[in-house]
Amino acid sequence: MHKGSCLCGAIDIEVAGDLPEADACHCSQCRKQSGHYWASIDVPTSAVTINGEDHIRWYQSSEKVRRGFCDTCGAFLFWDPLHHDTIAIAMGCFDQPTGTNIWSHIFVADKGDYYEIEEGVLQRDR
Template identity: 40%
Template sequence: MKIWTGACLCGGVRYEAKGELSQPIACHCSQCARTSGNFAVMASCRSDDLALLASDTLSWFQSSGSVRRGFCARCGGNLFWRSTPDDVVYVTAGTLDRPTGLSLREHIYVGSKSDFYAIADGLPQKREW
């Protein structure tokens, strides 16, 4: 069984995910842009497969009625996205230890992407989810 590991910039939050991670998606919604500074790339796993190895600085923000975002309160690292009551958690792909072996699958919420970049990689694009 594959074990994926990752952390925020300062190491205050470390995690591991056991089993499968989905091929990541790039989300261009305004909330992801505001939490990451640009679009966010996320890979998902079952919530039960994610274990926190260090979480002293982990904080959760309720960004909408059913969505919570996990970040490091010390370095500001954008780590997790979770919709409740779903049993899936999305891990920010940039926080995974390398090499990941993952490949970007598609772009979502391109209808609300910012105007300072173009998406030109030929991958599928969805106006919303």
């Protein structure tokens, strides 16, 4: 079991089992919403328990995806592909140790020009 929360604690998250390896997304939407690139894990929704769901606000960023954040502190927590049985959860919300790492960087063609991506980790343009 891994636990996490938003900055103010209004939303608590629990994920049953080990956390999978994370992706780091460099697309312009993730960079603009998070303030940098966004690292997250994809987990089955059945493995996730959320307390404080009434504090989640959803932003429909495309016809296929909505993004969830805390209505109190603004923490960006979820990337939810509609009509799928998985949800992406921000790595930054988890209490440590997480026991995982970043295995890939996606949308690297859109990355910011002010940072470099570490060598030895898979990089994909999309």
